[in-house]
Amino acid sequence: MTQNENKKNVTVSYVGTLDNGRIFHSTDEHGPLTFTTGCDELFPALESAVLGMRVGEVKNILLSAAEAYGPRLDENIIRLSRHLFPAGKEITVGQKLSIDFKGGVSKVMIVIEASDSEVTLDGNHPLAGCDLTFALRVDAIE
Numbered sequence: 177m178t179q180n181e182n183k184k185n186v187t188v189s190y191v192g193t194l195d196n197g198r199i200f201h202s203t204d205e206h207g208p209l210t211f212t213t214g215c216d217e218l219f220p221a222l223e224s225a226v227l228g229m230r231v232g233e234v235k236n237i238l239l240s241a242a243e244a245y246g247p248r249l250d251e252n253i254i255r256l257s258r259h260l261f262p263a264g265k266e267i268t269v270g271q272k273l274s275i276d277f278k279g280g281v282s283k284v285m286i287v288i289e290a291s292d293s294e295v296t297l298d299g300n301h302p303l304a305g306c307d308l309t310f311a312l313r314v315d316a317i318e
Contacts, residue, residue, distance in 0.1 A: 183212065183213060183214050183215075184212070184213050184317050184318060185210055185211070185212050185316075185317070185318040186210065186211055186212075186213055186226060186314060186316070186317050186318075187208050187209070187210045187314075187315040187316040187317075187318075188203070188208060188209050188210075188211075188226065188312050188313065188314055188315060189203040189204075189208045189209075189312070189313050189315055190202070190203055190209070190310045190311060190312040190313070191203075191204065191310070191311045192308055192309065192310050193308075193309045193311070194303075194306050194307070194308065194309075195306070195307055195309075200303060200306075200308070208315055210316075211223075213226070213227060219239060219243060219244055220243075221239050221240075221243035221244075222237060222239060222243075222310065225237040225312075226312070226314065229314045230314065230317075231314050231315070231316060231317055232313070232314065233313070233314050234311070234312070234313045235312055236309060236310070236311050236312070237309070237310045237312055238307065238308070238309050238310075239307065239308045239309075239310070240307050241304070241305050241306055241307055241308075244303065244306070244307070244308045245300075245301040245303045245304040245305075245306070246301075246304055246305075247304060247305050248300045248304045248305035249300060249304070252298065252299040252300045252304075253288070253296065253297065253298050253299070253300070254285075254296070254297050254299070255294055255295070255296045255297075256294065256295050256296075256297065257293070257294060257295075258290075258291070258292060258293050258294055258295055260295075261295065267287055267290045267295055268287065268290060269287055269288060269289065269290055270286065270287065271286070271287045272284050272285070272286055272287075273285055273286075273287060273297065275297065275299075283299050285297035285298060285299045286298045286302070
């Protein structure tokens with residue numbers, strides 16, 4: 177069995193869950209994940225936990241919110257006047273909108289409140305503020 181080292185392609189299967197047991201992602205549905213170690217393709221804490229694992233090895237890995245998507249930040253929530261959106265455009269809670277900011281930066285944000293006068297958007301990652309658990313198996317190391 178090959179042990180994992182930096183600059184290796186590693187294929188893993190996992191089920192990612194939240195503290196309440198809800199599955200947020202599973203390679204059973206989306207297929208295994210292949211990444212190259214040492215190339216910043218995963219959360220550093222997750223990659224560090226995978227380093228040293230062998231093919232076939234299984235491990236539960238807990239990442240704190242700080243080690244994953246970070247905390248939910250109030251500054252990522254903005255309120256905009258409804259008149260800034262096209263007239264007649266339906267805006268509903270839960271809808272994802274691409275918002276263009278100064279400097280040519282676009283960000284996908286989620287509508288969390290909408291009224292005739294104001295729209296409130298959340299730019300936090302949906303998993304920000306959440307601890308994540310990965311039930312992970314190393315499938316291959318190349």
